[in-house]
Amino acid sequence: MSDEIRVPILGESIVDATIATWLKKEGDAVHQGETLAELETDKVNVEVNAEQDGVIHKILKREGETVQVGEVIAFLGQEAQVSGKGSSNGAIATAPAPQSEEIKRTTSQPLTSAGESQRPPSPLARRIAAEHNVDISQVRGSSPHGRVTKEDVMSYLEESSSQAVPTTTVVAPQTTPAARPQAVQPVLPPAQPAADASRREERVRMSRRRQTIAQRLVEAQHTAAMLTTFNEIDMSAVMDVRSRRKEAFKERHNVSLGFMSFFTKAVVGALKAFPRLNAEIQGNEMVLKHYYDIGIAVGAEEGLVVPVVRDADRKSFAAIEREIGDLAKRARTNTLSLAELQGGTFTITNGGTFGSMLSTPILNGPQVGILGMHKIEQRPVAIDGQVVIRPMMYVALSYDHRIVDGSEAVRFLVKVKELVEDPEALLLEG
Template identity: 55%
Template sequence: MATEVRVPSLGESVSEATVATWFKKPGDIVAVDDMLCELETDKVTVEVHAPVAGRLDEIVAPEGTTVGVAALLGQIGAADASAAGPSDKVQKVAEAKAGAGERKMIDVMVPALGESVSEATVSTWFKKPGETVAQDEMLCELETDKVSVEVPAPAAGVLAEILVPEGTTVAAGARLALISTDGAAAAPAPAAKAEPAPEAAPAAAASKDVEDAPAAKKAMAEAGISRDAVTGTGRDGRVMKEDVAKAVSAPAAAPAPAAAPASMPRQPVPADDAGREERVKMTRLRQTIARRLKEAQNTAAMLTTYNEVDMSAVMGLRNEYKDMFEKKHGVKLGFMSFFVKACTHALKEVPEVNAEIDGTDVVYKNYVHMGVAVGTPSGLVVPVVRDADQMSFSAIEKKIGELGLRARDGKLSMAEMQGGSFTISNGGVYGSLMSSPILNPPQSGILGMHKIQDRPVVVGGQIVIRPMMYLALSYDHRIVDGKGAVTFLVRVKEALEDPRRLLMDL
């Protein structure tokens, strides 16, 4: 009986792919997990492996065909006894089954990493080959550009083999390990058997006769560019559709200085200091933070305006009602809910601070998804309180507390950090008196909170001591004029100095 080979899950929001390359021909003998073909989506390349050993009887979807999820790609039948001897891998699988009493092996796969995230780095393995694991027990942790992703065991058994060691970069849907579910530990695999990290193909590989993706060939023909003008990033230097798009757009971009380094090169280190330094590779999260902050400086016309706010009214209101608030709502009344409410109130009057630039268009948002910057041991992340303008004080406090805890534990999902329209950053918790926050692109505004400090101020012609806080609004001057930025900050100040304005919508 033939076994069907179908299109696997392609990831969130991806519904179809193009058959890029078949690595087997009808009649070829295949082993379990042999790579049969490669599919190309608009984001990633997906490998399709043989679900069983046998002979590839038929290819239903030839190269260049667009297929949907679960579509039939081909069929595998039983290998003929008269056929030439099976490959070494087929033989080994047969011997392993004979010696292990048909041991059932379960694949541990890279889970969905979220929209726009196509790869991750294996940061830590918590189990070793040969160790017993329970279902849903954490096996390893993956690190993406934004969050850490835990990989649980799909079934109880023994971790038979780790296919991808720590430090390896893997794509969504890649195999990480094998679990034996018969309760017997498989023999530890030799180190050489571990799949190497998918690194850039060496120059020698690029010179081989490699078949480029059909979609890439079509794109090159339409753009009128030669194969030599495109650098392939696929397997063995194959040119993918996105490689062609990069090559086409490259001439239109402003020419960058040749071989410009990401940072100033280090000066030679004296021999006496060489042994007292430690070099640690930047985490993917830290690399992303560095890249995005630099992009914000290079792209936006960033400007900062400052003001100060007397926190007496907010502190008095908080002290008066904090016990009743916590008793009724089960959460402490902090300062962040006041600032979120004040900002959502001001954004209604100055909507361009809540907008973003898309090409030559300005996108105005009739909602407020408030990003709240949170410092974690691994770096700065910005979870988003969605529809903050429609939430009560208690709902805001609960959501911020929940997101902050998940951020510090590295449990945030990609969805919880996407779609923010404005951001609040509180450097005051670390003692900052004044700073200029950097925009969180593509947003056009970010409010910086700072330390509350008793200072002498003039009130009614008298010098009095009041708890004061400096506020800083950084904004994109391409879309927000100085008048709008100052008006926004003044409205925030007025709302905090007289919270009754929030109730009266003034």
């Protein structure tokens, strides 16, 4: 009798996923807790783990197929059943692995102190280690069998960062100049004309997250009456505070004082003054939210994600900076939980980190407001009849005109501008 391998619960409101990778094939022996496959959802990747020891009997769903929560994707049988030993009930013999080969496979793995075979690192752990140039053999696994998980890699990275020790890198062996052409030679066959090579095309399947981003951005433009208003902020006061306080701030809180905490506090202050920017539409009603969960857009390799800083109005500058830094780091390593990506009452996106001078951000539905920050540029401005050079930033507010009036949106953005230009006011209103 075979045990069913089912799609696990993926998170609130997520009912299906795409099989991104099978890490095992039919006939492979697996151990309890070992990762069998990776599923790709709209927001995060999920591992499917073996609930007991056995052998992959039959794979029902292949890579790229969409599967539902609870759906059977494979069967896990006992080795005796798969190989035909004692299978008087007609169990399917798909992978007769000789006993000597199984012993060889087991003994070839490194042994733990308890004498058990050490299981290979999880695929997600290997991916995170590769992205951070970490030699995964240097990471100690915390599981009973010594298996390295993503949590072990993240802990290793945090320890290395706190100790200011350079991360161990995997150095590729040096090759002689004569050997290098052999590595790149197969890319363009010699017989292929240069003109054809210059017009080469490549088809790449969109990831589940990228498909979802595309769908939701189009939905936002089709369902919301979206408009954008602009203003500019003199960043002199904030930059002066950061210059004077950054060393003491970092020494006391062990985190750098950035711009995001100032803008988060300014947004909270403006939302309190204009509560309809902190709402959403449900049918014929406006849901006004009297809590402030601010989404911070982060550009990750697989697409934009918006982790949420909960109750931002109750957090200090240091707490906000620390949380944003942690969320951004884990967003780029795909280790955020679904709970950290759900909800949010208003969003801030900073295109200035990529050099953007001006843009019109798209609403992150069902929210009705999003603030876009941009690059700080030294520009001539007129102050008290004098032309002076100041560090200026353009800001943009996109809003849903169905419940937010134009004058309300303009005043909201002016309020953000006033609070950022007078940082002391953030202590009173932010």
